[in-house]
Amino acid sequence: MRRLIFAAWLCAIVMGLPAEALREGGQAPAPPPPPPRVPAEASREGGPMPAVLRAYAAVDADRLAHPADGDWLMVRRTYDGWGYSPLDRITPANVARLQPVWSFSTGVTNGHEAPPIVNNGVMFVATPGNQVIAINAKTGAILWRYKRPLPEDVVLLHATSRGVGLYRDKVYFAAGEAVLVALNARTGEEVWTTKVAENKAGYYMSVAPLVADGKVIVGASGGEMGIRGFVAAFDADSGKEVWRTYTVPAPGEPGSETWPNGDQWKTGGGPVWVTGTYDPETRLTFWGTGNGGPWMGDQRPGDNLYTSSTIALDVATGAMKGHFQYHPNDSWDWDEVSPPILVDYQRNGRTIKGLIDLARDGYMWFLERTSGPINFVEGRPYVKQNVFMSLDPKTGRPNVDPARQPGTGREAEFCPSHWGGKNWPPVAFSPKTRMVYVPANENLCTAMIGRPVTYTAGRGFTGMTNNLMIAPGADHIGEVQAWNVDTGARVWTHPFAGSTNWGPILTTGGGLVFSGGTQDRLFRAFDAATGDVLWEFPTNSGIIGQPSSFSIDGKQYIAVQSGWGIDSRTMQARLNRVRPGDFPEVPEGGAIWVFAIK
Amino acid sequence: MSVDRRALLLSAIGVSLGFAQDDPASVRPKPGDLLTKVGDAGKTPLTPNDIPLAAGYTAAWAMDPADNTVRSGSRLNQVLLLRFDPASLATTTREHAADGVVAYTSICTHNGCDIDQWLAKEQQLFCSCHESIFDPRDGGKVLDGPAPRALPALPLAIADGALVVAKPFTTPVGYERG
Ligand code: FES
DSSP states (O other): OOOOBSOHHHHHHHHTOOGGGGOOTTOSOOOOOOOOOOOTTSSSSSSSOOHHHHTOOOBOHHHHHSOOTTOBOSTTSSTTOOOEEOOOSSOTTTGGGEEEEEEEEOSOOSOOOOOOEEETTEEEEEETTTEEEEEETTTOOEEEEEEOOOOTTOOOSSOOOOOOEEEBTEEEEEETTTEEEEEETTTOOEEEEEEOSOGGGTOBOOOOOEEETTEEEEEOBOGGGTOBOEEEEEETTTOOEEEEEESSOOTTSTTGGGOOSTTGGGGOBOOOOSOOEEETTTTEEEEEBOOBSSSOGGGSOSOOTTTTEEEEEETTTOOEEEEEESSSSOOSOOOBOSOOEEEEEEETTEEEEEEEEEOTTSEEEEEEEOSSOEEEEEEEESSOOOSEEEEOTTTOOEEEOGGGOOBBTBOEEESSOTTOSSOSSOOEEETTTTEEEEEEEOSEEEEEEEOOOOOOTTSOOOOEEEEEEEOTTOOOOEEEEEEETTTOOEEEEEEETTOOOOOOOEEETTSEEEEOOSTTOEEEEEETTTOOEEEEEEOSSOOOSOOEEEEETTEEEEEEEEOOOTHHHHHHHHHHHHSTTTSOOOOOOOEEEEEEEO | OBOOHHHHHHHHTTOOOOSSOOOTTTSOOOTTOEEEETTOTTOOBOOGGGSOBTSOOEEEEEEOTTTOOBOOSSGGGOEEEEEOOGGGSOHHHHHHOBTTEEEEESBOTTTOOBOOEEETTTTEEEETTTTEEEETTTTTEEEESSOOSOOOBOOEEEETTEEEEOSSOSSOOOOOOO
16 A cells, blocks of 8 residues: 555544554555544544534535635636735735744655645645645644655656645645545545656656646656656546647647657657646636757757647647747747736737736746637746847747857857746736736846757756856846736836745735745735835745635635745755855745734 | 675675665665676676776666676666776775775765766766766765765775675665655
């Protein structure tokens, strides 16, 4: 048995058996000894099922499409990807009184990127180390803990999880070794597991599953190792695969003409590791795709569709109905995995059913969504960008400065850096302010040079060396930016003089923006209209987790994981080489924090 | 240093490997094991002269000398062999070297990529996944990048002219799995 059942109390009661009897086949590590009897919810085991779980509210399609204000049922709360909670009890007037209500140590280090997902008072948090914890959101009492042992030789280059998905009475978790897991929401027991892809070939997962149309939809990472990216959907009840659409076409498929060179499509990259958005009206789901493999464009001639793109897939069949490639033939590691958010915006007196993406390539893209094709509307840099000389006004295709495109044996310097103007941390949009809030890194550039590389399954296939640089004269790096989507104008910028910014963003109906992301471990509240910092709190570690907001009994809470690691740590170490002492190590170790007005 | 291979084989008895697999192809390299180049179907035992001096690494597997079982059943067993002028090695590294040949795991201690590049000018090992750099002349210590600890070394000796494993890995092979 590969699962560890910590919610043994339930099974033991239901089955009338001691916890040891739950082991099958004798392969599992011995379960922990029975805990002392303690009041319900004070322990993760023992005692009757806590009331909050007995009352667990199954999630249906309607609740996913129209969540109650107090719930946070999916990674960005709603299908449009806004990261917006309509709750408005916490406001610029009272946020100074925000205080911790409870915190909870996850027991693991490394980057904690998942949001606390909350359904009717039950919180589900995914952490590094293949762990999902269920907690009473009001009290902080643990309900159950699921931990799936990672294989000793797992290939897992970004050891994190970006969250769980909910449907009916199940919790869906993408395990690092590329296995999709369905858990019983009340007990934390595995209901089914499905192997999504071959981990030994370099496929691994960190994505939060998207639940739509009765399916659980995921993609896989591994672009550094020459995988062929895909988005795949599984039946939510059975775990059976329903469809799989590759982000790199096979010969004969549309787009295959952009891979003229033999079998390169087989190792062409285009990984998918950030949850897509979904438009229930057109039943299209939008996913961002990573860069091509190997990393140097001159080693894989052609535009290399559908790498560094957004693709629109029919949720029922997976058929690709539209795409927009941000930049063809990527050579900068600009993995465009953030999906566009769905926002209808004004342009020239017209309302456009829109898509907006703040891309790793340093451009803010305004697009139009239809029942199929994705149309270009406009693009503009939001950070220093010296690679695109112009965009084709009709198609948006960038005109690339060849001196800024690295190649095999040919070094080039370019800005933004290979981590991008913004990496994976998601933007947020407030329908009240009409602003999109962006966690950006300004003033970073990269020098990169390519080298020949041969493919071996599950091994590095980047074929490059790079150096991170700070732009001359830079007075800051990290930023939170606010842009009005109707005018396309920047409204405010909050610079972080001494830090990068790796903080996902939450915005609320109360007129606030919440985010961490900096090396000083602070979690902050900004005035959504002006960018003024109204509150800040130093947590245990740096915050790269996605904040969420929920309410119980009419009280609004703000929740976030603090736990620095993965790319934020790598960038920190690189910068400390450039300016020794300015970018010290950030304390590590994960914790969940929940705040409210006292 | 030359060591009697039989003594090494005897010393292997009773070594606790601390993990469950009994598959001889998957167990970690044992004292007395020979070394053979990755991909060498002929399973030729490597000698110091097969390793170019100060010129990159040779990827190798340990091999059971009794029946020539190549221990390639786990990717965690792969090692990188490098050869240097012994005078240029740090003291402990020199003690683990045989005729200037040193061996380290090929598995990056960060997130477990195979170390895949040799920086010729700097004489350093480079992992391109997240750009960690290691010093093979000084215990595999981390010079740059996110790797949290030095590369485990595999101490070597010479027996009958061939490179053999002298002791198990100095520290457990492995990496941050979250
Ligand atoms: S796995 Fe080697 S640097 Fe990250």
